[in-house]
Amino acid sequence: MTTYHRDKKPRRPSLLMCVNRRYRSDQSSCAARGSLKIAKAMEDGIRHRRIELATERLCCLGQCTEGPAMRLTPGGEYFLGVTLADVPGFLDRLEREFGTHPETDEAEALPVDLLGS
Numbered sequence: 001m002t003t004y005h006r007d008k009k010p011r012r013p014s015l016l017m018c019v020n021r022r023y024r025s026d027q028s029s030c031a032a033r034g035s036l037k038i039a040k041a042m043e044d045g046i047r048h049r050r051i052e053l054a055t056e057r058l059c060c061l062g063q064c065t066e067g068p069a070m071r072l073t074p075g076g077e078y079f080l081g082v083t084l085a086d087v088p089g090f091l092d093r094l095e096r097e098f099g100t101h102p103e104t105d106e107a108e109a110l111p112v113d114l115l116g117s
């Protein structure tokens with residue numbers, strides 16, 4: 001028998017962004033509605049503003065006909081039909097909700113065991 005223990009540590013808040021593209025014209029997909037550009041704009045904005053939120057690109061959030069689709073985790077709400085025009089306001093909301101982290105010196109941010117002795 002094999003057992004598996006899931007990590008019980010609280011998961012860092014993340015914004016999941018669907019970038020799935022389907023090549024059959026009769027099937028909906030978020031990438032066909034511009035989700036790649038929107039995901040890039042969200043990633044750049046979150047990094048630039050130093051918002052305390054991770055981002056993940058995924059290949060489907062099960063909301064294909066309503067995309068581009070995003071979701072906050074853990075247990076968060078969906079954002080459907082997101083457009084590039086929505087990005088600045090969405091970033092404002094995420095910044096208010098999750099806060100920002102202070103600017104850090106990149107050398108200070110490295111794990112200690114990578115710095116050598």
Ligand code: FES
Binds near residue numbers: 030059060069
């Ligand atoms: S293709 Fe984006 S939610 Fe399914």
